[in-house]
Amino acid sequence: MRSISGTIRTPWAVTTFTGLLAGAMALSLTACGGGDNDKSSGDSSASATTGTVTLPKLNGQSIEVAAVWTGAEQTNFKKVLAEFEKRTGAKVTFVPAQDPIINFLGSKIAGGQPPDVAMLPQPGAIKQAVDKGWAKPVGAEAEAQLKKNYSQGWQDIGKVDGKQYGVYYKAANKSLVWYNAKVFENAGAKEPKTWQELLTTAQAVYDSGVTPFSVGGADGWTLTDWFENVYLSQAGPEKYDQLAQHKIKWTDPSVKQALTTLAQIWGKKGYVAGGADGALQTEYPASVTQVFTGGDQPKAGMVYEGDFAQVNIGETKAKVGSDAKVFAFPSVGSTAPVVSGGDAAVVLKDSKAAQALVTFLASPDAATIQAKLGGYLSPNKNVPTSAYPNEVQRTIAKSLIASGDDFRFDMSDQAPQAFGGTPGKGEWKDLQDFLKNPTDVAGTQAKLEKDAAAAYGSGS
Known part of the structure; x- marks a missing residue:
């Protein structure tokens, strides 16, 4: 059975971690450095053996790494790259990319200047x-690290036609709702476990004088994440897999049910900060920070997004675990959803330095450095949970590793990029239109199906 992404071939069960989050809000988000004890001698020996992975000496070699990461996420990743430089002697340049990164890479390749790794x-x-002939398979050293440090599921989503091309350096739990603790306290609101309880909680927040939800609608991917959590819980894993592979149409009754459910929040007057127009002008980072600025009178009381929201919360004065708390996305159907995402390192220029970098990124050494800095989650099972800087993050990391292969990957990320990963097009645009007019369920379904059929048919 071939999936649209060409990587996911087996149906995986969904798991929850609601219980694991209980009582995990005790500590604040603090950043601390990594790799302090790793000293590269800088000599001309054949390899650098500091840490758990052996890397070649690469003095005088230079490589470029492209990613769409910005802000603290980019800053922290650069610290990982700096450690690679220290151990190998190579020079690594970070190249800021734009979404969709495939288009960005296409322009770089057409100009004869592709980055070494993306x-x-x-x-x-x-x-x-x-398919475009850009990606190169990872080498034996990186594969050995993957087999040692990753579950089979995380290895498989980096494969195409049985060959390993991607090293999933970063993971995400995209089934979390973060909230302003003081707002909930003032409203007498409780952490919900079901969708109905979420609506009750939202009404309590609204009645206290605070808008319940912040939505980063300017970034269409946040809206696909909302949909995926509702759909996975309500329709179930089997339907989720079918829709992800376009084996059922977006005009299916299950999609109608999920959109109708979403409209209970998106279409409720006063429930979304700034209304639909305001949400569509709010980018993701601001959707998080505006929940945790303004004391107990912020622009909104809660925001849905993944564990990586901690990076943005850290840009405010709020402390994770006291001022900023989190609960698992409530169950809409019989089981609460867990949707995962991630970023994979892919070699575009098959050099010794590029292969060494992806080998490093597949090791616990690299991930442990960034784990200590906060706002990051690794699928690497040999990263010690003690590396994560607060109990919330440690609990999320434990649940990810404990799930093994039992997870569902972000649906839009499995789709052709023209449908599931391009600003102003496909699912992103169609759900932005739906946020603006949540009464038009049938029209939204028709647009989603038209765009999906075109993208899946062309594979672009």
Whole structure:
């Protein structure tokens, strides 16, 4: 059975971690450095053996790494690259990319200046890079690290036609709702476990004088994440897999049910900060920070997004675990959803230095450095949970590793990028239109199906 992404071939069960989050809000988000004890001698020996992975000496060699990461996420990743430089003697340059990264890479390749390694945020993008002849398989050293440190499921989503092209350096749990603790306290609101309880909680927040939800609608991917959580819980894993592979149409009754459910929040007057127009002008980072600025009178009381929201919360004065708390996305059907995402390192220029970098990124050494800095989650099972800087993050990391292969990958990331990963097009645009007019369920379904059929048919 071939999936649209070309990487996911087996149906995986969904798991929850609601219980694991209980009582995990005790500590604040603090940043601390990594790699302090790793000293590279800088001599001319054949390899550098500091840490758990052996790396070649690469004095005088230079490589470029492209990613769409910005802000603290980019800053922290550069610290990982600096450690690679220290151990190998290579020079690594970070190249800021724009979404969709496949288009960015296409322009770089057409100009004869491709980066050596790219961090691709979708399995579908890895498949496209392979189909276009851009991506190169990872070497034996990186494969050995993957087999040692990753579950089979995380290895498989980096494969195309049985060959390993992607090293998933970063993971995400995209089934979390973060909230302003003081707002909930003032409203007498409780952490919900079901969708109905979420609506009750939202009404309590609204009645206290605070808008319940912040939505980063200017970034269409946040809206696909909302949909995926509702759909996975309500329709179930089997339907989720079918829709992800376009084996059922977006005009299916299950999609109508999920959109109708979403409209209970998106279409409720006063429930979304700034209304639909305001949300569509709010980019993701601001959707998080505006929940945790303004004391107990912020622009909104809660925001849905993944564990990586901690990076943005850290830009405010709020402390994770006291001022900023989190609960698992409530169950809409019989089981609460867990949707995962991630970013994979893919080699575009098959050099010794590029292969050494992806080998390093597949090791616990690299991930442990960034784990200590906060706002990051690794699928690497040999990263010690003690590396994560707060109890919330440690709990999320434990749940990810404990799930093994039992997870569902972000649906839009499995789709051809023209449908699931391009600003102003496909699913992103169609759900932005739906946020603006949540009464038009049938029209939204028709647009989603038209765009999906075109993208899946062309594979672009």
